[in-house]
Amino acid sequence: MSQSPPERPLAVLVGVQLPNVSDTDHAADLAELGRLVHTLGYEVVATVTQRRDGIAAGTVLGTGKLEELARLTGGRGTVPSGARAHKSKARERWEAEAQEAAEAAAEATPEPPPEAEADEADDATEVEEAGEEHAGPRPTVVVVDHELTPSQLSNLERATGAQVLDRTGVIVDIFHRHARSREARMQVEIARLNYLAPRMRESTGSRERQQGRGSGDSAMELDRRRIRDRLAELRAGLATIQQDQENRRYARRDQLRVALVGYTNAGKSSLMRALTGSEVLVADQLFATLDTTVRALKPETRPRILVSDTVGFIQKLPHDLVASFRSTLDEALEASLLLYVVDASDPTWPAQLEVTRSVLREIGAQGVPSLLLFNKADRLSSEEREALLQQHPEARVLSAHSPDDVAALRQGILEFFERAMIEADLVIPYARQGRISEVYEHARVLSESFDENGRTLRIRALPAAIARLTHAFGT
Ligand SMILES: Nc1nc2c(ncn2[C@@H]2O[C@H](COP(=O)(O)OP(=O)(O)OP(=O)(O)O)[C@@H](O)[C@H]2O)c(=O)[nH]1
Numbered sequence: 001m002s003q004s005p006p007e008r009p010l011a012v013l014v015g016v017q018l019p020n021v022s023d024t025d026h027a028a029d030l031a032e033l034g035r036l037v038h039t040l041g042y043e044v045v046a047t048v049t050q051r052r053d054g055i056a057a058g059t060v061l062g063t064g065k066l067e068e069l070a071r072l073t074g075g076r077g078t079v080p081s082g083a084r085a086h087k088s089k090a091r092e093r094w095e096a097e098a099q100e101a102a103e104a105a106a107e108a109t110p111e112p113p114p115e116a117e118a119d120e121a122d123d124a125t126e127v128e129e130a131g132e133e134h135a136g137p138r139p140t141v142v143v144v145d146h147e148l149t150p151s152q153l154s155n156l157e158r159a160t161g162a163q164v165l166d167r168t169g170v171i172v173d174i175f176h177r178h179a180r181s182r183e184a185r186m187q188v189e190i191a192r193l194n195y196l197a198p199r200m201r202e203s204t205g206s207r208e209r210q211q212g213r214g215s216g217d218s219a220m221e222l223d224r225r226r227i228r229d230r231l232a233e234l235r236a237g238l239a240t241i242q243q244d245q246e247n248r249r250y251a252r253r254d255q256l257r258v259a260l261v262g263y264t265n266a267g268k269s270s271l272m273r274a275l276t277g278s279e280v281l282v283a284d285q286l287f288a289t290l291d292t293t294v295r296a297l298k299p300e301t302r303p304r305i306l307v308s309d310t311v312g313f314i315q316k317l318p319h320d321l322v323a324s325f326r327s328t329l330d331e332a333l334e335a336s337l338l339l340y341v342v343d344a345s346d347p348t349w350p351a352q353l354e355v356t357r358s359v360l361r362e363i364g365a366q367g368v369p370s371l372l373l374f375n376k377a378d379r380l381s382s383e384e385r386e387a388l389l390q391q392h393p394e395a396r397v398l399s400a401h402s403p404d405d406v407a408a409l410r411q412g413i414l415e416f417f418e419r420a421m422i423e424a425d426l427v428i429p430y431a432r433q434g435r436i437s438e439v440y441e442h443a444r445v446l447s448e449s450f451d452e453n454g455r456t457l458r459i460r461a462l463p464a465a466i467a468r469l470t471h472a473f474g475t
């Protein structure tokens with residue numbers, strides 16, 4: 001078997017092309033899976049695909065393809081009937097993590113793994129031929145581009161001798177590694193336990209059956225109960241944090257808010273940095289951002305405009321993750337303007353935009369005014385830019401790296417709010433002068449005059465802010 005483990009574990013991708021999926025879509029799907037796997041820290045060395053009418057119930061792939069896959073990983077290529085195979089070391093470690101997750105306190109920050117950043121240097125790993133003789137290390141991980149049932153997963157592991165992950169597992173793991181704030185970590189842990197629990201149950205059961213132990217059910221029961229308890233604890237903790245957040249959002253409710261939304265890696269954080277001068281993380285990896293950051297647009301405006309950077313979307317985003325990141329997305333729901341960021345240099349952008357739109361529809365944000373931004377335009381030819389504008393005359397074509405483009409976008413945001421704001425007179429009784437800063441926070445003061453009733457301010461603000469201020473200062 002393999003000698004010293006390589007720096008980056010090697011992985012093989014597996015995809016089944018179903019009849020309703022075009023060649024281009026299939027290739028794009030696998031390319032995206034490859035990027036996910038790379039972000040997770042693996043080196044993709046081969047891809048095995050097969051056209052089939054459906055995913056094979058037992059092993060995903062048909063017999064021949066399964067053998068081909070097993071030749072790469074050094075497995076037998078068949079699922080031994082009856083006898084249960086023992087688990088790979090990698091898999092045991094992975095499952096143990098679920099246990100740890102059940103035990104770990106939510107505060108414990110996971111150590112960030114060595115990740116895919118600017119690592120063209122290790123792209124030199126040679127692609128292994130599916131030949132008989134293996135000189136280099138073999139792939140130890142097989143990543144399947146479909147959601148697997150627990151039994152498909154264990155069958156594939158037995159046939160390949162490698163650890164098997166499915167697309168959801170990969171995404172859940174990336175989220176797990178990238179989550180930084182306490183809230184994001186708790187959300188991810190919930191999704192992860194939900195994902196791991198049924199898979200762990202099956203394999204724990206198999207091991208016990210294999211060893212012929214009678215105590216299996218009670219041990220399993222114990223694990224299950226522990227996970228259930230941990231989930232309850234997490235949900236309660238999360239509810240408290242979310243209440244705090246809701247209060248904070250409530251305090252910001254009349255402020256001028258813009259949210260950057262879009263597919264992962266589209267350039268949301270880059271635009272956030274450029275628009276607000278903040279130091280949010282920008283990285284060429286999927287799901288670099290999991291926490292919402294809110295910062296004021298710079299140079300500051302009166303009233304201030306707040307910009308939020310949000311978690312990115314991806315196709316086939318596991319449902320649990322959508323649910324757990326809902327509160328993050330509520331930021332988007334409360335914005336007055338959504339900036340849909342699209343990586344125009346990615347040929348699959350139309351599909352990515354559709355995913356963004358559908359997730360936002362799902363959370364009920366379809367009614368929020370929006371601006372479509374074709375980002376990374378520096379990678380496009382002028383013809384391509386023109387074509388985009390022809391197709392979407394309402395959109396802006398820009399690059400987060402161009403200060404001029406960012407300044408123009410800022411101007412566009414200001415104009416949007418200028419159009420949305422209205423003017424009104426606000427009378428502030430002398431007894432309430434102490435709270436005048438609230439007015440400045442939510443409105444632009446155009447002029448002021450004094451009489452026996454108090455101070456009268458001519459203000460410009462969003463209609464909701466005017467309504468609330470009038471109510472707050474009303475006599
Ligand atoms: N050439 C070019 N690259 C860009 C542009 N905007 C962003 N990038 C690069 O695209 C990659 C992803 O950018 P991010 O800003 O982290 O993207 P994001 O949308 O926040 O991604 P997630 O947080 O992972 O969802 C980084 O390597 C950026 O440097 C652009 O306008 N032009």
Ligand SMILES: [Mg+2]
Binds near residue numbers: 270288289
């Ligand atoms: Mg980001």
